[in-house]
Amino acid sequence: MYKKLRLIQSGTFGTVYKAWSTEHNCYVALKITPKYKTSEASIQNEYDVMKVLSSHNSHPNICSMLDFYTDDSYYVMVLEYCECGDLYDFLDIAKSQGTPSSSSLIQIDMQKIIKQLYSAISFAHSLGIAHRDIKPENVLLTINGDVKLADWGHAIQSTKSNDFQIGTDNYRAPETFSSCFDNSCFRRRLDQLQAPLYNTYKADYWSLGATIFYLMFGDCLFRVSKSKKSQHLRNLKEFEKNPFAFIYEKYVVPRLPCGYNDEEDLHMSLQQTRQYFWQDLPDIYDVFHLCKIMVDTLLIVSNAEERSMEAFINQVDFAWNKDTSIDSSFNYQSKINLFWEQWSISAESTPANFQLKNFEKPCLVQESK
Numbered sequence: 147m148y149k150k151l152r153l154i155q156s157g158t159f160g161t162v163y164k165a166w167s168t169e170h171n172c173y174v175a176l177k178i179t180p181k182y183k184t185s186e187a188s189i190q191n192e193y194d195v196m197k198v199l200s201s202h203n204s205h206p207n208i209c210s211m212l213d214f215y216t217d218d219s220y221y222v223m224v225l226e227y228c229e230c231g232d233l234y235d236f237l238d239i240a241k242s243q244g245t246p247s248s249s250s251l252i253q254i255d256m257q258k259i260i261k262q263l264y265s266a267i268s269f270a271h272s273l274g275i276a277h278r279d280i281k282p283e284n285v286l287l288t289i290n291g292d293v294k295l296a297d298w299g300h301a302i303q304s305t306k307s308n309d310f311q312i313g314t315d316n317y318r319a320p321e322t323f324s325s326c327f328d329n330s331c332f333r334r335r336l337d338q339l340q341a342p343l344y345n346t347y348k349a350d351y352w353s354l355g356a357t358i359f360y361l362m363f364g365d366c367l368f369r370v371s372k373s374k375k376s377q378h379l380r381n382l383k384e385f386e387k388n389p390f391a392f393i394y395e396k397y398v399v400p401r402l403p404c405g406y407n408d409e410e411d412l413h414m415s416l417q418q419t420r421q422y423f424w425q426d427l428p429d430i431y432d433v434f435h436l437c438k439i440m441v442d443t444l445l446i447v448s449n450a451e452e453r454s455m456e457a458f459i460n461q462v463d464f465a466w467n468k469d470t471s472i473d474s475s476f477n478y479q480s481k482i483n484l485f486w487e488q489w490s491i492s493a494e495s496t497p498a499n500f501q502l503k504n505f506e507k508p509c510l511v512q513e514s515k
């Protein structure tokens with residue numbers, strides 16, 4: 147028996163409640179979907195996937211299904227309850243609390259979240275399951291700050307697919323957009339027949355990168371407006387030309403404090419920014435480093451086959467490399483110079499609205515032009 151306690155979330159397809167389970171003697175989440183809002187095939191798919199994932203070898207970072215019920219009107223999925231809700235809402239609270247002058251009360255252990263997400267995705271892939279909708283809203287958090295990857299409603303038990311409408315636009319891999327840009331239904335169907343299959347695991351890798359990107363910047367790498375899908379393409383082309391300059395200009399610079407008098411002043415300002423955005427990353431250099439690793443391993447546009455979650459995770463600890471951040475002279479300029487070199491940002495892609503006083507592009511890069 148379940149005692150409904152409160153509404154957690156009401157979405158397009160159904161409603162999620164917190165409830166008490168007398169049978170399991172614990173809180174659970176009831177995901178209730180009215181039958182008229184979904185197809186039997188779609189629920190059957192989610193159920194089958196959850197069954198595989200929740201079997202006796204269930205994974206600590208995947209939200210398990212404890213039970214399943216149906217009657218004439220509803221499907222009810224009984225899920226492990228995650229006290230801290232989803233990562234999107236969690237970050238929203240952190241954002242509303244943290245300001246440049248006061249730190250957020252919510253502390254985010256980015257390194258742990260990344261590792262646990264990687265572990266959950268690897269586990270699913272090892273069972274032949276691709277998630278296909280990895281995004282902050284589907285990453286749940288327990289009271290201990292552990293990750294539970296949820297919402298397997300779009301999952302597929304196959305490494306290949308030519309479904310182009312699956313997932314959430316802002317987090318979807320570029321190759322999964324292939325047939326979305328033409329409004330003609332006929333054309334889309336034709337495309338679907340002719341389109342090459344894409345690798346569903348590699349598409350998940352991109353979504354993981356886009357989710358971590360959101361975690362770092364509180365914003366999406368690209369935003370796809372429903373009316374203007376070409377917006378995504380335009381951003382994508384710009385991104386592909388120089389991913390580092392793109393991230394730097396659009397996401398890093400606006401988060402850097404504007405105006406500082408000396409190195410120590412800059413250091414203090416960056417520390418304050420970190421209290422909200424890059425909490426557990428030791429300093430700005432490590433933020434750049436994590437971006438670089440993501441771009442090199444997960445956010446590869448032109449050849450999805452080159453994406454590697456293993457390469458990503460093998461390098462990820464470097465972003466928390468304490469040695470690079472302990473610098474007795476607080477020499478940020480030299481660290482940032484190093485970043486310019488590493489990312490080969492050319493004079494042309496220098497952000498036009500560069501806001502930091504006394505902050506100049508290193509001579510080295512200018513000379514090598």
Ligand SMILES: Nc1ncnc2c1ncn2[C@@H]1O[C@H](COP(=O)(O)OP(=O)(O)OP(=O)(O)O)[C@@H](O)[C@H]1O
Pocket residue numbers: 154155157158159160161162175177209225226227228229231232283284286296297298299
């Ligand atoms: N087990 C759970 N514990 C706590 N909160 C949950 C749980 N499951 C889902 N939620 C909350 O409900 C929201 C919707 O759940 P879920 O993503 O599974 O449903 P959905 O109908 O597929 O939603 P959408 O179509 O919007 O993705 C989640 O983003 C999360 O905030």
Ligand SMILES: [Mg+2]
Pocket residue numbers: 283284297
């Ligand atoms: Mg969801």
